[in-house]
Amino acid sequence: MVFINILDKWLPWLAAVIACGTVSCALAAAPLTVVTEEFAPYSYVERGEVSGYSTEVVRAALGRAGIDYEIQIYPWARALQMATARPNVLIYSIVRTPQRENQFHWIATIAPRNVYLYKLAARQDIQTHTLADLKPYRIAANRGDVVEEQLHQLGLTADLSAKDVFSLQKLVAGRVDLMVATELSINNLCLRANVSCALLERGMQMPEISGYYVAASLGTPAATVQRLRQAFTQLHNSDAMRHIADKYGIQPLK
Incomplete structure (x- = not known):
C-alpha cells in the first residue's frame, strides 16, 4: 500500500520527464x-x-x-x-x-539608468562638480545596492539604509549630506515620505554603470x-x- 502511494506521488513527475525527454526540462517548468x-x-x-x-x-x-x-x-x-x-x-x-x-x-x-546626487537646496555649503568634490560628504545608499558598491570603489563615505525612503528622511534631517536617485524615483520618494521636492536640489550626475x-x-x-x-x-x-x-x-x- 505504501509502495502504491509512493507511485501515485511520483508518477506525474516521471510522466513529465518522459514527455520532455530530460530531467532538466521538467525542472524548467518549476x-x-x-x-x-x-x-x-x-x-x-x-x-x-x-x-x-x-x-x-x-x-x-x-x-x-x-x-x-x-x-x-x-x-x-x-x-x-x-x-x-x-x-x-x-x-x-x-x-x-x-x-x-x-x-x-x-x-x-x-x-536606462541615469542617477544624480541630491542635496537640500538650503545647503549652499555643499558644492559638487567633480567626484573629488564628494570626498568630505556623507552620501546615503541602500545596503547591497550598486550605489554602495560604487561609492566604496570611489573611496567615498556611504551611509547605509534598508530603503531609499529612509535615505531621504536622513537627508531632510541633516544626518547625511547627499543621496543618489533618478529624477523619477526622487519624485516618488518625496510623495511617500511626505516631503516637498522643492526642498531638494539636483546636483552632478553619477558615472554611468x-x-x-x-x-x-x-x-x-x-x-x-x-x-x-x-x-x-x-x-x-x-x-x-x-x-x-x-x-x-x-x-x-x-
Whole structure:
C-alpha cells in the first residue's frame, strides 16, 4: 500500500520527464520566485499588488514565456541575497556590474539608468562638480545596492539604509549630506515620505554603470533561462514595451 502511494506521488513527475525527454526540462517548468525592491515608479505596491514599470515588463515577458511565478518586494539586500543563494529566483531592476557578472544569468535590460546626487537646496555649503568634490560628504545608499558598491570603489563615505525612503528622511534631517536617485524615483520618494521636492536640489550626475536588468539566479535551469531570454527578445521587438514605458514616463530603450 505504501509502495502504491509512493507511485501515485511520483508518477506525474516521471510522466513529465518522459514527455520532455530530460530531467532538466521538467525542472524548467518549476515556478519562479521573482524579487525586487520598493523603487517607484519601477516597482511598488499598489492596492496589495506589486506594480510599476519594471514589474509590468517582467509580467509581460513571463506571460510570453508561459512560466508560473510569484513576485515579492523586499529590502534590496534581502532580494539580492535570495537571488544569489537560491535556485529559480528572478530579480529586477538590477544593475549589471563587473563584480556581479558571474553571479547571475543576465536575461535582458529593461530600462536606462541615469542617477544624480541630491542635496537640500538650503545647503549652499555643499558644492559638487567633480567626484573629488564628494570626498568630505556623507552620501546615503541602500545596503547591497550598486550605489554602495560604487561609492566604496570611489573611496567615498556611504551611509547605509534598508530603503531609499529612509535615505531621504536622513537627508531632510541633516544626518547625511547627499543621496543618489533618478529624477523619477526622487519624485516618488518625496510623495511617500511626505516631503516637498522643492526642498531638494539636483546636483552632478553619477558615472554611468549600466541600465536596469532582469537576472536569474545561477541555480535556475538552462531551459528556463533560454525561455526567458526569448520572451524578453520578443517583448523588446514588439510595441508592448514602448506602451508600458509611455505609461510610466520612462525613457524607452534604444
